[in-house]
Amino acid sequence: MLDYIRSLRSKVGNMKILVPGVRALIFDDQGHVLMERQKLFGSWALPHGCVDVGESALAAAIRETAEEVGVRILRADLFGVYTDPKYSVVYPNGDQVQTFTIAVLAHEWEGTPRPDGDEVAEVGFFALDALPEPIYEIHRETLDDYRDHRDRASSRSDHRVVAVLK
Numbered sequence: 001m002l003d004y005i006r007s008l009r010s011k012v013g014n015m016k017i018l019v020p021g022v023r024a025l026i027f028d029d030q031g032h033v034l035m036e037r038q039k040l041f042g043s044w045a046l047p048h049g050c051v052d053v054g055e056s057a058l059a060a061a062i063r064e065t066a067e068e069v070g071v072r073i074l075r076a077d078l079f080g081v082y083t084d085p086k087y088s089v090v091y092p093n094g095d096q097v098q099t100f101t102i103a104v105l106a107h108e109w110e111g112t113p114r115p116d117g118d119e120v121a122e123v124g125f126f127a128l129d130a131l132p133e134p135i136y137e138i139h140r141e142t143l144d145d146y147r148d149h150r151d152r153a154s155s156r157s158d159h160r161v162v163a164v165l166k
Contacts, residue, residue, distance in 0.1 A: 004052070004053050005017075005019070005050075009095065014093075014094040014095050014096055015096065016088065016096035016097065016098055017096070017097055017098075018097070018098050018099075018100055019050055019097045019098070019099050019100070020050065020051040020057070020060075020099075020100050020101075020102075021048060021049065021050050021051065021099040021100065021101040021102070022048060022049060022050075022051060022057050022060045022061040022064060022101060022102050022103070022104065023045075023046040023047065023048035023061075023101055023102075023103045023104075023139060023142060024046060024047045024048070024061050024064075024065050024073060024076070024103070024104050024105075024106055025046060025079055025103060025104070025105045025106065025142065025143075025146055026046075026047065026065070026071060026073070026106045026109055027106075027125075028125045030125070030127075031127070031128070032125035032126055032127050032128075033046070033125065033126055033128060033131075033143065033146075034046070034047060034069065034071065034113055034123065034124075034125055035123065035124060035125075035126055035131070035132060035135075036068060036069055036115065036120045036122070036123050037115075037120065037121045037122040037123070037132070038119065038120065038121070038136065039118070039119055039120065039121045040091075040092070040119070041136065042134070043134045043135060043136040043137075044131070044132045044133070044134065044135050044136065045135070045136035045139045046103075046139045046142060046143075047064060047065040047068050047069050047071070048064060048068075048101075048139070049063075049064030049067070049068065050064075057102040057104075058076065058104065061073060061076065061102075061104045062076075065106075065109075066111070067116060068115075068116050068119055068120045069113050069114065069115065069116070069120060069123050070111050070112060070113055070114040070116070071109050071110070071111040071112075071113055072109060072110050072111050073104070073106045073108075073109050074106075074108040074109055074110060075106070075107045075108040076104040076105060076106045076107060077104065077105050077107065078102065078103075078104060078105075079103040079104055079105040079142070079145075079146070079149075080102075080103040080142060080145055081100075081101070081102055081103070082099070082100075082101045082102075082103065082138070082141070082142065083100050083101075085098055086138075087099045087100075087101065087138045089138070099138065101138075103142050105146075113125070128143065128146070128147055131143065
């Protein structure tokens with residue numbers, strides 16, 4: 001993806017571009033969510049990344065999660081789609097992106113979480129009511145949506161994942 005974005009940037013400069021992304025909700029047996037602290041911004045986020053050209057969103061979620069935090073997703077469902085212009089980021093070099101992100105909810109995973117040392121400085125599992133700060137703002141909404149989904153699911157017998165379209 002980096003070569004593709006570099007090629008685009010050589011043509012459009014810092015202009016805002018649309019970038020397809022993924023993020024993963026991964027929980028341990030105690031119901032704590034896996035978070036990563038990013039080196040670039042210093043904020044906490046869900047494992048995430050960009051979809052490469054020729055790659056599916058699920059394959060990207062599996063690849064990015066394995067690369068960044070050492071966890072391999074074995075089974076996941078669509079959780080939400082986040083498309084609003086408010087999901088825009090300006091990087092320190094001035095590059096602007098608006099993300100079109102697909103969030104997945106992992107049902108099975110393997111591995112021992114560890115930071116990659118390149119993009120991720122620290123990882124950990126956190127209770128939803130005791131999340132670390134600061135949280136990458138565009139991921140906070142996914143965590144809030146998950147809480148709402150979990151609370152609705154616990155009040156009914158049907159526990160299907162219902163995609164949240166944003």
